[in-house]
Amino acid sequence: MKLFINDRLINIVRHEDMPLSYEDFDMVVNSQIPLKSIKLIGHVLITDGTPAYMDSLLALMEVKKLKKLKSITFIAEEYKEVKRFIKKQFKIIEAAGGLVMKGDRFLMIYRLKKWDLPKGKLEKDETKLEGAVREVEEECGIKVFPESKVCTTWHTYVSEGRRILKKTTWYLMECTDDSHISPQTEEDIEELRWMNEGEVNVALQNSYSSIAAVFNEYWQTQVS
Secondary structure (H helix, E strand, O other): OEEEEOOEEEEEEEHHHOOOOOOOOOEEEEOOOOHHHOOOOEEEEEEEEOHHHHHHHHHHHHHOOOOOEEEEEEEEOOHHHHHHHHHHOOEEEEEEEEEEEEOOEEEEEEEOOEEEOOEEEOOOOOOHHHHHHHHHHHHHOOEEEEEEEEEEEEEEEEEOOEEEEEEEEEEEEEEEEOOOOOOOHHHOEEEEEEEOHHHHHHHHHHOOHHHHHHHHHHHHHHHO
């Protein structure tokens, strides 16, 4: 489960998927150590994580900005219990979006001063795939053919005093017609741009961690 809080990744994984080496982490924290006594810096690994420890982590990240924190890998002793606990803390909203390709180029949108991917909330009785296609075509003025699921991301925010957890399902799509490509300005989209991989990597410097995670998931499938 890839959870994003304040644009920081908390990657929640099963205990059996615990990394064999700690070399990629700046800090390794045992769940017996109270979080309030630790200054979280860089890429952090939390071992033997429990629902109670996740509760402490959520509370900490809601009140502190943790500017030096880059990511957290949370090894869950009871993965399903931790995931179930997180969902109980928030109102869940379903959304879907697309990683759209045309040849070897990717379509990115510029919205609210950040590079992003087209996505949006699902409508009533709409499947995730249907919603993803609709949102991409509405926001970009193109036609697409969906190919496969890329990944699912979760991110939190507060709206009208309520804690929201948005679950976004991402699909790889092929652009079949961009002759009428146009940004949906009523959704605050200022620009649409086809980018090669190098240009995407530059754009991701001014994007969101969740968007970088979608690209990373896709690129990993191309290597394996």
